[in-house]
């Protein structure tokens with residue numbers, strides 16, 4: 001079945017089909033169709049070991065059970081690299097606070113040296129919870145992230161092939177080691193007093209991810225994740241057994257001139273999403289996305305990726321292509337890391353105030369001038 005831009009469900013692609021020459025072409029055809037029309041998919045039977053995933057999930061849930069004072073020891077404001085704990089309601093999406101609590105981790109990298117550009121501080125060391133309080137946490141997270149990193153490399157090559165490019169066509173956009181971000185997110189049930197405008201309470205507001213690809217593990221059985229099709233309708237993406245949700249970020253969309261589409265999504269916290277079929281409480285919802293990064297130094301002059309004409313011609317929506325070109329020009333005018341850095345400073349203003357007060361002041365001044 002081929003996907004259309006007014007899709008009513010999210011395609012399911014079976015990773016094991018990539019492993020045999022007999023089934024791989026079918027997989028690539030379905031992937032191409034999905035990249036162009038949907039921008040979201042379930043990857044079934046992903047090559048991640050069950051042990052590694054289960055241990056990471058258990059440790060992730062344990063982390064949220066720590067007393068608040070332990071969490072605050074690794075609060076994000078302590079980190080010049082925007083890594084660590086954010087309290088409930090600390091982040092704003094689409095002008096409203098998100099009803100979620102989260103920890104940001106990333107591929108462990110050294111802080112940049114004094115001669116490197118300031119924006120390189122989007123990479124750096126993590127704030128780890130202490131090993132005595134939660135033994136084995138760091139090891140479990142790093143094992144999981146290294147397996148998802150392997151998958152991201154494999155999947156990037158499959159995307160290139162789906163666009164009739166050599167499997168190595170995208171290699172130039174990544175660093176070695178490449179920083180990926182891993183967020184651990186908890187959505188508590190909505191407060192009874194504040195629900196229901198029909199949409200439900202905002203877990204995370206409508207947005208597109210900014211990176212290359214996102215590999216999302218829905219760690220509990222809750223519904224709530226919703227994906228917007230090109231007709232504007234919201235399509236539910238409930239957890240399916242043994243799958244990741246994979247979606248396209250704005251960097252990949254821009255790099256492919258809009259061929260791969262980055263799709264708006266949100267998390268709605270309706271009360272009925274927090275009970276099972278028998279009406280029993282499911283407790284909080286947990287989800288663990290990995291955001292695959294690109295090299296922060298990437299800029300327009302370094303990008304040589306050209307999608308073949310016969311693939312470009314599959315996209316009928318000319319506006320999608322011209323919008324993606326505008327995003328490309330804006331995102332890669334200087335380096336992508338510079339734009340990411342300024343966005344982080346303004347969305348985590350406590351971190352900005354503490355570590356980069358001049359950058360924050362200039363960014364806020366710029367925003368005031370823009371809105372005046």
Ligand SMILES: O=C(O)CCC(=O)C(=O)O
Pocket residue numbers: 183185204209216218225265266267287289
């Ligand atoms: O929690 C989820 O299922 C999705 C989270 C998300 O979209 C994000 O953090 O970018």
Ligand SMILES: [Fe+2]
Pocket residue numbers: 207208209265
């Ligand atoms: Fe997202």
